[in-house]
Amino acid sequence: MILITGAGGYIGAHVNKLMHDKGYQTIVLDNLINGHKEMVKWGEFIEGDLKDTKLLKSVFEKYDIEAVMHLAALASVKESVEFPQKYYKNNFQYTLNLLNVMEKFNVNKFIFSSTASVYGEPEFIPISEEHHLKPINPYGKSKLMVENFLLEKSKKSDFNYVALRYFNASGADLSGEIGEIHVPETHLIPIVLDVALGKREKIAIFGDDYPTPDGTCIRDYVHVNDIAAAHFKGFEFLDNNKSGIFNLGMGKGFSVKEIIESCEKVTSCEIPTIVEDRREGDPAILIADNKKAEKVLKWKSKFNNIDDIIESAYNFQIKI
Ligand code: UFG
Numbered sequence: 001m002i003l004i005t006g007a008g009g010y011i012g013a014h015v016n017k018l019m020h021d022k023g024y025q026t027i028v029l030d031n032l033i034n035g036h037k038e039m040v041k042w043g044e045f046i047e048g049d050l051k052d053t054k055l056l057k058s059v060f061e062k063y064d065i066e067a068v069m070h071l072a073a074l075a076s077v078k079e080s081v082e083f084p085q086k087y088y089k090n091n092f093q094y095t096l097n098l099l100n101v102m103e104k105f106n107v108n109k110f111i112f113s114s115t116a117s118v119y120g121e122p123e124f125i126p127i128s129e130e131h132h133l134k135p136i137n138p139y140g141k142s143k144l145m146v147e148n149f150l151l152e153k154s155k156k157s158d159f160n161y162v163a164l165r166y167f168n169a170s171g172a173d174l175s176g177e178i179g180e181i182h183v184p185e186t187h188l189i190p191i192v193l194d195v196a197l198g199k200r201e202k203i204a205i206f207g208d209d210y211p212t213p214d215g216t217c218i219r220d221y222v223h224v225n226d227i228a229a230a231h232f233k234g235f236e237f238l239d240n241n242k243s244g245i246f247n248l249g250m251g252k253g254f255s256v257k258e259i260i261e262s263c264e265k266v267t268s269c270e271i272p273t274i275v276e277d278r279r280e281g282d283p284a285i286l287i288a289d290n291k292k293a294e295k296v297l298k299w300k301s302k303f304n305n306i307d308d309i310i311e312s313a314y315n316f317q318i319k320i
Contacts, residue, residue, distance in 0.1 A: 002235070003027045003065045005050065005098065006072030007043070008035020011113065011169055011227055013178040015069055016042050018228040027063050030072065039178050050094035053101060060105040067109035067238065068102060069231055070095065073143075076186065077117065077281055080139035091142035096149065103159070109238045110150065110161040111231055116220075116247070116286055118144045118165060125253075126289035129165070129245050137281050147245065154243045162234035167220035167249035167288045169227055171309040172316035179316030180224075189221070189310060192260055193317045196267035203271060205256050207278030210285075216256035218285040220249035223303035223312070233297040249288025250301045259306070266310045 002019055006012040008030035019026050019042075026043030029050075037045070044063075048055045050072060059065075073091045074080070080087040095112075102110065117140030119131050135141045150161045170189050172179030180190050194200045208215040230248050237244065254262070264271050293299045303309050 001025045001027055001063050001065050003029065003059065003063070003068045004043070005029045005068070005070045006035060006113070008032055008037060008039050009071060010180045010182070011166070011224055012071040013039035013041075014173055014224045014228040015071065015231045016040065017173060017178060018225070018232055022232060027059060027065065029059065034074070034182070036181055039181075041177065050098050053097060056098060056101040057104070060101055060107065065105070065107050067111065067235055068098065068107060069111040069235070070098060071113040073113065075115075075139065077137050077139045078186065080137050080142070081281065084138035087138040087142045088145070091139070092145045095146045099149075099153065108157075108159045109235070110159070111234045111238070112146060112150060112161055112163045114143050114147055114163040114165045114245070115140060116165050116167045116249070116288065118147065121283050122286060125285050126251065126287040127247065128289040129247055129292055150243070158241075160238050160241055160243045162237055162243065163245045164227070164230055164234060165245065165247050166227055167222050167247070167286060169224050170221040171223040171225070171303060171312040173225060174312055174315075176315045176319055179320070180313065181320065188256060188259055189263070189313050190317060192263040192271060193267065193310075193314055195271050196263055196269040196314070197317065201272065202274050203260060204274050204276040206276055206282060208275045210278075212255055212284055214255050214257045217282055218253035218255045218287065220251065220253055220287045221259070221306060221309055222249045222288075222301055223309050226301040226303055229302070230293065230297065230299045233299045237297055244296060246293040246297060246299075247288040247290055248293060249290060250304060251288055251290045252304070253285060253287040254306050259310070262306050262310050266307055266314055
């Protein structure tokens with residue numbers, strides 16, 4: 001059985017579905033603070049928190065857990081700047097709690113949801129795993145602290161891990177039954193689609209004076225099902241008794257304006273925009289170098305067309 005933490009969240013729900021489709025039984029742990037019960041459609045659901053050691057122990061006692069996919073975390077860069085302690089606690093301290101319980105029950109396979117935020121301001125593009133690690137916000141720092149700890153832990157024991165550094169997760173499962181819901185929503189694609197759906201008046205572009213061809217920030221948008229597929233590949237990789245860290249991105253970048261244009265194309269709606277000041281902590285360009293995941297995990301993104309990614313997001317959003 002596989003324990004998936006945070007499976008009520010956007011990425012966790014897709015990972016849970018994929019593991020179920022692959023024939024695995026899953027135990028799903030989520031405190032539902034940011035996750036949604038209706039996104040947990042597979043596996044055995046346990047509502048609870050990672051700080052609850054007693055609960056964790058009871059889960060490991062009751063089920064024969066082979067591996068843990070750990071996606072439960074707080075993931076708002078902006079909030080992390082306002083409330084750093086909350087981020088270090090939830091993302092670092094509670095992960096240590098989970099790892100301690102895993103150790104007690106001899107569970108040695110761990111797949112960790114990391115982020116491109118661990119790199120900080122990029123020195124070169126595309127960003128490979130060897131790039132410097134200088135996160136510029138508590139969110140990225142808290143994830144890097146876990147990565148550092150995992151490295152130490154794996155050196156000293158039979159414990160193995162895969163850390164997946166996601167770039168910009170986007171899109172939704174093609175069934176339309178699960179997708180991206182954040183309250184409040186801060187991510188570009190769902191906000192632009194809300195404008196198309198008449199739920200918002202316009203989209204604010206955060207800065208058009210960046211050193212990019214059209215002046216707006218460039219990001220690497222990777223489909224959430226591709227991210228889910230990498231979790232499965234990572235899980236298989238752990239059978240080699242090795243650990244590894246991998247970037248997950250499409251390997252191509254799109255500017256904010258290009259995303260808006262694609263949304264207009266997919267929805268056949270004109271999307272009003274307004275230019276606002278830059279958002280603090282936004283690097284101009286983030287694009288993943290995917291070579292390592294391709295070579296070692298045999299993983300490659302299958303969604304390589306931004307219109308298809310946005311269409312999948314739209315098909316979900318139109319229903320909610
Ligand atoms: N943007 C706007 N207007 C908006 C929202 C976003 O112009 O209303 C811009 C942002 O400035 C940025 C781009 O759109 O340039 C993408 O912004 P998102 O908020 O969608 O995503 P981020 O790149 O800020 O962050 C995401 C995840 C993080 C993760 C990071 C890794 O939210 O958790 O990708 O690259 F760490």
